[in-house]
Amino acid sequence: MQTLRVNGYDMAYLEVGKGPPLVCVHGTLGDFRTWYAVLGPLSRQHRVISVSLRHFFPEHWDGAGSDYLMSQHVADVIAFIEQIAPRPVDLIGHSRGGHIAFRVAQARPDLLRRVVLAEPGGDLDASLAPAAPASGTPSLAVRVAASVKKVASGDIEGALMNFVDAIDGDGAWARLPTAAKQQLRDNIFTLLGQVGEKRRPFARSEAESITTPTLLIGGADTEGTLSLIWRVLAEHIPGAKTAVIPGARHWMFEQAPQEFSKAVLAFLAG
Amino acid sequence: MQTLHVNGYDMAYLEVGEGPPLVCVHGSLCDFRIWSAVLGPLSKHHRVIAVSLRHFFPDRWDGLSDTYSIAQHVDDVIAFIAKLDTRPVDLMGHSRGGHIAFRVAQRRPDLLRELILAEPGGELDATLDPAFRPGPSPLAERIAAAAGKIAAGDVEGGLTLFFDAIEGAGAWGRLPATPKQQLRDNATTLIGQTWDKRPPFSKADAEAIATPTLFIGGANTKGALAQVLHTLAAHVKGARTEMIPGTTHPMFEQAPEKYCEIVLDFLAGA
Numbered sequence: 124m125q126t127l128r129v130n131g132y133d134m135a136y137l138e139v140g141k142g143p144p145l146v147c148v149h150g151t152l153g154d155f156r157t158w159y160a161v162l163g164p165l166s167r168q169h170r171v172i173s174v175s176l177r178h179f180f181p182e183h184w185d186g187a188g189s190d191y192l193m194s195q196h197v198a199d200v201i202a203f204i205e206q207i208a209p210r211p212v213d214l215i216g217h218s219r220g221g222h223i224a225f226r227v228a229q230a231r232p233d234l235l236r237r238v239v240l241a242e243p244g245g246d247l248d249a250s251l252a253p254a255a256p257a258s259g260t261p262s263l264a265v266r267v268a269a270s271v272k273k274v275a276s277g278d279i280e281g282a283l284m285n286f287v288d289a290i291d292g293d294g295a296w297a298r299l300p301t302a303a304k305q306q307l308r309d310n311i312f313t314l315l316g317q318v319g320e321k322r323r324p325f326a327r328s329e330a331e332s333i334t335t336p337t338l339l340i341g342g343a344d345t346e347g348t349l350s351l352i353w354r355v356l357a358e359h360i361p362g363a364k365t366a367v368i369p370g371a372r373h374w375m376f377e378q379a380p381q382e383f384s385k386a387v388l389a390f391l392a393g
Numbered sequence: 394m395q396t397l398h399v400n401g402y403d404m405a406y407l408e409v410g411e412g413p414p415l416v417c418v419h420g421s422l423c424d425f426r427i428w429s430a431v432l433g434p435l436s437k438h439h440r441v442i443a444v445s446l447r448h449f450f451p452d453r454w455d456g457l458s459d460t461y462s463i464a465q466h467v468d469d470v471i472a473f474i475a476k477l478d479t480r481p482v483d484l485m486g487h488s489r490g491g492h493i494a495f496r497v498a499q500r501r502p503d504l505l506r507e508l509i510l511a512e513p514g515g516e517l518d519a520t521l522d523p524a525f526r527p528g529p530s531p532l533a534e535r536i537a538a539a540a541g542k543i544a545a546g547d548v549e550g551g552l553t554l555f556f557d558a559i560e561g562a563g564a565w566g567r568l569p570a571t572p573k574q575q576l577r578d579n580a581t582t583l584i585g586q587t588w589d590k591r592p593p594f595s596k597a598d599a600e601a602i603a604t605p606t607l608f609i610g611g612a613n614t615k616g617a618l619a620q621v622l623h624t625l626a627a628h629v630k631g632a633r634t635e636m637i638p639g640t641t642h643p644m645f646e647q648a649p650e651k652y653c654e655i656v657l658d659f660l661a662g663a
Contacts, residue, residue: 124409125395137407139394139451159426160571163450163578180433181409300569302430305649309433380574 124155124181129202130195135181136174136203140166143236144207145391147173148200150218150244151267151317152286152307154180157217160377164384169213169391174203176220178316180309186274191316193323197226204234213391215239218349218373222322225356228335235335239387242341242349242373243356250327251355263289263348271318279311286314291372292346303377325352330359337363338390342371342378349373364390394425394451399472400465405451406444406473410436413506414479415660417443418470420488420514421586422579424450427487430646434653439483439660444473446493448585450578456544461585463489463592467496474504483660485509488618488642492591495625498604507660508604512611512618512642513625520596521624532558533587540584548580555583594621599628606632607659609652611640618642633659 126133137155139162149157155173158165165171176196178184200223204212213236216224221243228238244263266289273282283304284296296304337360339353357363366386368375376383396403407425409432419427425443428435435441446466448454454461470493474482483506486494491513498508519525535558542551552573556565565573608626610619626634635655637644645652 124407137394156426156429156432159429160574162426163574166451167453181436183433183437300571300646301649302646303571305430305433377571380570 124175127203127206129199129206132177132199134174134177134199134203136172138173139171140169142169143391144209144212145169145171146200146204146207146212146214147171148176148214148216148220148223149173149179150216150220152283152310152313153217153220154306154310156180156306158376160380161384161387164380165387168388172207172212174200176200176223178313180306184312184316186312186315188316189319191313191320193222193226193320196223197230200224200227201231201234204231210234211236213237213239215241215387216243217241217376218244219317219322221353225325225329225333228333228337229329232334237338237391238333238335239338239340239390240353240356241375241383242345242353243339244349245322245352246324246348247352247355248324248326251325251330251359267314267317271314274311274314279308282311282314283307290347290349291374295372325356327359330356331361333360333363338366338387339363340366340368340375340383340386342373342375343367343369345372345375366390397473397476399469399476402447402460402469404444404447404469404473406442409441409443410439412439413660414477414482415439415441416470416474416477416482416484417441418446418484418486418490418493419443419449420486420490422576422582423487423490424575424579426450426575428645430649431653431656434650435656438657442477442482444470446470446490448582450575454581454585456540456581456584459588461582462588462590463492463496464590466493467500470494470497471501471504474501480504481506483507483509485511485656486513487511487645489514489591495594495598495602498602498606499598502603505604508602508606509609509656509659510606510622510625511609511645512614512622513608514618515591515621516593516617517621517624518593518595521594521599521628522620525593536583537587540587543580544584548577551583552576552580594625596628599625600630602629602632607656608632608634609644609655610634610636611642611644611647612636612638614641614644635659 124135221240270282287296371378394405491510539555553565640647
């Protein structure tokens with residue numbers, strides 16, 4: 124694969140198409156292949172640059188080491204974009220990758236033209252959280268921790284099912300096509316890093332400080348905190364646009380690639 | 394993407410992993426992304442090189458030139474392998490890509506170490522199938538009708554016609570959104586498919602293959618694809634045959650782990 128050297132690590136990426144650069148950042152258990160379903164439509168108008176974050180496939184990581192950190196991945200994406208020309212670039216992040224994209228926009232608005240956050244992941248701190256807890260369901264962090272225990276004990280399938288069902292509802296893992304399952308399986312050991320990744324909750328002042336034009340996009344059928352976070356952030360990021368993809372859940376761009384691409388391309392062109 | 398210049402065309406490919414090179418050739422309406430499900434397991438032991446044939450995505454072909462044919466694609470794959478820094482290589486082809494891989498093995502055994510044909514596509518001539526009748530294949534008329542719709546801009550209509558003809562009424566509608574989009578990205582290649590000029594396999598062709606060959610298929614695949622696989626396997630010297638239970642034509646997407654286990658075992662055992 125093509126790679127760029129960032130912070131002492133060869134970061135792999137796939138680059139397709141011509142036009143203004145659009146850097147894509149996958150989420151938990153994803154990699155550069157996460158964006159395959161929208162590669163065609165997006166690369167008609169953009170140079171799509173789909174990265175694999177440190178320790179994700181094509182690396183076959185064993186989970187050892189202490190550099191799987193949210194701050195490391197943010198620093199890596201910044202160092203990566205610094206090597207892309209022309210800048211500023213457009214940046215899109217999904218789930219945990221949406222969290223990263225948000226942090227990049229906070230730290231280095233000079234690198235970005237526009238940013239798209241597709242159901243960014245994380246917690247809301249007291250300045251953003253609604254008065255009452257959203258529901259009695261355990262937070263995603265708790266489910267991730269449960270999956271990590273399963274990985275550590277060798278139950279890879281159980282770990283994956285627990286994680287995917289936590290996000291898209293009971294039975295979601297079983298419904299996934301085998302090919303999608305395999306891609307998540309290829310990255311299972313990154314979950315071991317995720318427990319100690321030190322992801323900070325979003326604060327109201329952080330959202331208010333974002334100056335990059337931002338689109339927040341979600342699946343209409345997503346449930347739980349992932350459906351809440353982006354809506355709350357949208358209320359506090361100045362001038363933020365929103366889009367909802369009907370009939371889709373958390374992996375909305377795989378479930379509705381045409382609708383997703385249309386919304387993103389309209390925002391980037393507008 | 395990375396490209397190699399072959400026969401006047403920049404042929405795109407994705408390269409992942411280290412080890413002995415394994416060149417992968419996709420089938421009709423597909424591209425380098427089709428191997429996504431097996432990229433992880435295979436790249437643990439091999440340098441996997443997944444090509445996109447001339448005019449397939451990331452190319453955006455208008456369907457107007459006469460440079461889409463089996464002969465052209467065979468020439469291109471030969472030129473591609475000849476340009477790699479390490480030879481001989483292992484070569485794997487699926488469906489129409491299996492046909493291409495077979496023809497490469499016929500012409501240039503010096504380039505190949507081992508050959509994997511995953512349900513190769515094509516017809517058997519009278520030396521292999523007494524029922525063979527020369528002339529256009531029974532599907533030719535349907536393909537031409539589908540190609541006509543695509544040429545006129547009706548991509549959805551063309552693909553619906555094509556898939557329902559092959560897999561039965563409603564087949565296109567039942568496909569998940571992600572594979573659908575990949576097929577859409579390659580829709581214009583169906584126009585080229587109408588002048589593919591694929592010669593039927595003959596007994597002499599099969600007997601001439603000197604490269605160690607694995608035939609691999611889905612145990613539930615029916616019709617011509619199953620017949621072609623078993624007939625060729627009976628005439629390629631020393632060929633090994635493996636049918637994966639519970640799978641059909643896209644067997645490596647349906648059972649990626651089992652598929653990789655068989656392929657890696659074959660490649661390691663030579």
